[in-house]
Amino acid sequence: MTSQLEGVRTVGIVDDVTAEAEALGRLFEDFDMRALIMPRPEPRATAEEYLSTFPPMDVLVCDHLLxxxxxxxxxxxxLAARANSRPEKLPAIVMSTHVGTHEASSIHQWRADIPAVVPKGAESEQVLGAVQYAIEEAAGKVSRERRRFRTPVEVLAVHPEGESPYAEVLVSGWSLTRPARLPLSRLEQDTGTSAGSLPPGTWLRAEVNCYARxxxxLCFTHITLAPQLSEEILAL
Structure with missing residues (x-):
């Protein structure tokens, strides 16, 4: 088969399980790309320090839990979020067995800077499509599903426990019936307000990719506190 990714010759792979890294490498090699399996990082290295050790590559694929x-x-x-947000962008995606599980909430806090998250074991077309997403976004071509718009967000409940605390919210521009998760780390970083002080019914404003499926x-950026909104205003 011919590669669907024009201009992509080298793919870096980060996975702490060697067998899984090698299996993913074979997928890319089947499409005439070179797979580079990244070595174990130094124990105290930061994500940026680890990235700085990488050789030149066209795209990066990261396992989530390392x-x-x-x-x-x-x-x-x-790691993927920091690669995508570098001045010299390195297009990067995440592959994980935890897509759709509670563990995915630890991915969510970085989701604004990750063009695509793919479950492990996905078909090659889905993997290559996700890589193409990342390449296009790095070049400034943001897909409809990733474009963010200012919208009201209602806090339904705050869950401060666990490894990845979150607020359960309704995003007005996305759905008035389907709750979503807003990482508390993002909320507190943007608003400067402790999430524990936000009671249910609190209204926020945020830039959200409201066309997400x-x-x-969903990605939340530029979050601010908002006045209480009436049902009449929401209906406009």
């Missing part, structure tokens, strides 16, 4: 075999302070989601694909 702590099964490695002693690291970052996740694959953070799934709740886990």
């Amino acid at each position: 702590r099964n075999s490695w002693t690291v302070a970052f996740t694959g989601a953070e 799934q709740a886990e694909d």
Whole structure:
């Protein structure tokens, strides 16, 4: 088969399980691309320090949870997000067995800077499509599903427990019936307000990709506190 990714010759792979990294590498090699499996990072290295050790490559694919075999302070989601947001952008996606599970909330806090998240075991067309997404976004071509618009957001409940605390919210521009998860780290960073002080019914404003198909694909940026909104205003 011929590669669907024009101009992509080298793909970097980060996975703490060697067998899984090699299996993914074979997928890309089947499409005439070179796969580079990244070595174990130094135990105290940050995501940026680890990225700085990488050789030249066209795209990066990261497993999310890297702590099964490695002693690291970052996740694959953070690594991919920082690669995508560098001045010299390195297009990066995340592949994980935790897509659609509770563990996915630890991906969500970095989702604004990750063009695509793909479940492990996905068909090659889905993997290559996700890589194409990342390449196009790095070049400034943002897909409809990733474009963010200012919209009201209502806090339904705050869940401060667990490894990835979140607020359950309704995003007015996306759905008035389907709740989504807003990472508390993002909310507190943008508003400067402790999430524990936000009661249910609090209204926010945020830039959100309201054309996202799934709740886990929603990204929240530039979050601010908003006045209480009436039902009449929401109906406009």
